[in-house]
Amino acid sequence: MYIQKVRGILVEGNKSFGQISRDVIAPLDAKTPLWWYISASLAMGAILFGGWAIYTTITVGIGAWGVNNNVAWGYAIINFVWWIGIGHAGTAFSIFLLLMRQKWRTSINRAAEAMTVVAVVCAGLFPLLHMGRLWNAFFIFPYWNTRGPLWDNFNSPLFWDVVAISTYFMASAVFWYIGMIPDFATIRDTTASKIKKKVYGFFSFGWVGSAKGWLRFETASLLLGGLAAPLVVAVHSIVSMDFATSIMPGWHTTIFPPYFVVGAIFSGFGMVLTLMIIVRKVYKFQEYVTQSHLDAIARILTFISLIMATAYSTELFMAWYGGQEYEMFTFMKNRVTGEYTLAFWTMVTCNALIPQIFWFKKIRKNITIVFIASIFINIGMWFERYVIVVTSLSKDFLPSSWASYSPTAVEIGIFVGTLGIFLFGVLLFFRYIPMIAISEVKGILKKTSK
Amino acid sequence: MAKTNIIGVYDDEDVLMKAIHFMQKKNIQIKDVLSPIPIHGVFEALKLTTRLPLATFFYGVLGTSLTFAFLYWASVVNYPLKFGGKPLNTLSFIIILFVATIFIGTFLTFMTFFIRQKLYPGKEVQILDPRSTDDKMLIVVDKDEKLSAAEINDIKSAMRESGASEVNEVEEITTKKKFVWKHEKDIH
Incomplete structure (x- = not known):
């Protein structure tokens, strides 16, 4: 049951159904603003840089990257895990909150799901490129072949990754699209433009909002939600097993699956917060994405950040308590102190310490501070993956084969390229798709509006 | 008329x-x-x-069975190859079974939703x-x-x-x- 005292007002301004449709569709009908073109050009610039980097990677080979025999996994896997983590936001929002019947999800879930789909596309690019021979990428799928037939190694987490991430992409995209069908129908029926009527009509799949249609829609959403919720846990657990099933000090720990899943949801929520603060400001959606929404996300972030802090301390404690010298070295001499100490402490500060400011209601109400804190979380989560990947690989068992790692322009280029793809994807979403789930906001209006 | x-x-x-x-x-x-x-x-x-939940349950069962049949056939019958001393019919299958069940369950569920509700791209309807x-x-x-x-x-x-x-x-x-x-x- 929704208790207003706890969660606050979710739709302000005493809206009517018609008003909600008009407000949310307004940005799609308005002239494309100048800032949109500027951001899109920036994104295109980043994509071009990324295109050059990808071209170099394919033509020169992995030698164009800064990875070496020891640090064989560098920027590619760091960014892969980072993007997948961000991609967990959509599912966390839409699915966990849907299953728990949290009404405050409705204004944010559409943007979070859009983010998921684009982030997973960005993530998928990295392992593909890291294969070196992109044209042989189809080898990762089990298909009847002339090499035996030799099948994939079904015991390998890398293969599990392929299955999990393709499933995750499909499920997120479908969940996102099905949610948009009633809204496309609303645009089809309210727009004055003939072209829009045709285009949105095409994508609305002939939706009319009949009783049976809604029943099936609701049931399908819940079923897809119920199926995708364990998938979220599975995807990042599998990603963590890419590391945890190896014998590398710092990776070979049983805490990794829950630690990664929670970390992914943390970074996803952080990115949602960043994005929603921008959206509500730019599109003047303050009445839909209210203080109560931001407050709820900030509270969740505080709680998750405590779990992150517990995970960090557990790792350090186990390194000491386990009495294994390599573990002890990796954690104490190569993370807490040593060459990568800055990265480690950035991670701790951004993920475990900074979110603690959200304990104070006054700070949770200050949008500028919340925005800055959310950016720190995004940065902190990137550094977490950097610390995990680079510190363990750079100095392992044999000091004679220790090596440092620093990315080359090509690796940075691919990362910047994915940032460009993400920005461009999000901009397209802002321009052509209703950013707030119209029918879902209408559904909660009576109980939660003012 | x-x-x-x-x-x-x-x-x-x-x-x-x-x-x-x-x-x-x-x-x-x-x-x-x-x-x-x-x-x-x-x-x-x-x-x-709606019988959609029932359909999803059967899709799940179908997904698990088909995936297991394939994994067993590929690893035990068609090309038995030992990895790290593990048995050919290995516990690692569980993870693939879990995810593949979700894949097949999700895919068939939304396809059923579209087909039963007769929704398809570009469908023209009369709006009352x-x-x-x-x-x-x-x-x-x-x-x-x-x-x-x-x-x-x-x-x-x-x-x-x-x-x-x-x-x-x-x-x-x-x-x-x-x-x-x-x-x-x-x-x-």
Whole structure:
């Protein structure tokens, strides 16, 4: 049951159904603003840089990257895990909150799901490129072949990754699209433009909002939600097993699956917060994405950040308590102190310490501070993956084969390229798709509006 | 002959719910209710049910069985290759089974939803009232040819009495174009 005292007002301004449709569709009908073109050009610039980097990677080979025999996994896997983590936001929002019947999800879930789909596309690019021979990428799928037939190694987490991430992409995209069908129908029926009527009509799949249609829609959403919720846990657990099933000090720990899943949801929520603060400001959606929404996300972030802090301390404690010298070295001499100490402490500060400011209601109400804190979380989560990947690989068992790692322009280029793809994807979403789930906001209006 | 519908337009979901019960008490057969949001009371009042969860369960079972059959065949029968001393029929399958079950379950569930609901890209439908996806709720009653003028009036007044802001009649256009073989006479 929704208790207003706890969660606050979710739709302000005493809206009517018609008003909600008009407000949310307004940005799609308005002239494309100048800032949109500027951001899109920036994104295109980043994509071009990324295109050059990808071209170099394919033509020169992995030698164009800064990875070496020891640090064989560098920027590619760091960014892969980072993007997948961000991609967990959509599912966390839409699915966990849907299953728990949290009404405050409705204004944010559409943007979070859009983010998921684009982030997973960005993530998928990295392992593909890291294969070196992109044209042989189809080898990762089990298909009847002339090499035996030799099948994939079904015991390998890398293969599990392929299955999990393709499933995750499909499920997120479908969940996102099905949610948009009633809204496309609303645009089809309210727009004055003939072209829009045709285009949105095409994508609305002939939706009319009949009783049976809604029943099936609701049931399908819940079923897809119920199926995708364990998938979220599975995807990042599998990603963590890419590391945890190896014998590398710092990776070979049983805490990794829950630690990664929670970390992914943390970074996803952080990115949602960043994005929603921008959206509500730019599109003047303050009445839909209210203080109560931001407050709820900030509270969740505080709680998750405590779990992150517990995970960090557990790792350090186990390194000491386990009495294994390599573990002890990796954690104490190569993370807490040593060459990568800055990265480690950035991670701790951004993920475990900074979110603690959200304990104070006054700070949770200050949008500028919340925005800055959310950016720190995004940065902190990137550094977490950097610390995990680079510190363990750079100095392992044999000091004679220790090596440092620093990315080359090509690796940075691919990362910047994915940032460009993400920005461009999000901009397209802002321009052509209703950013707030119209029918879902209408559904909660009576109980939660003012 | 084209069918006609009598449509009661309502502004509020609570009024709509009361209207449905009111009309059902008067034994008026409600054909459909169109609304911009899902209203749970409507499903119960119209006694609508769906077997989608059951279908999803079977898809899940199918997904698990098919995936296991493939993994077993590939690893044990077709090309038995030992990895790290693990048995050929290994526990690692569980992870693939888990995810592949979700894949097949999700894919077939949404396909079933689209097929049963007859939703597809570019589908053209007749919109009885364009406001029904925006801010109005409609109760649709079939204007049967057998109904007398008095009965039709009863339906309309029941709609008005139960709080309908408008009562309209909309003719249903059948968009289905049937392919008809030309009769021999026409060819000659």
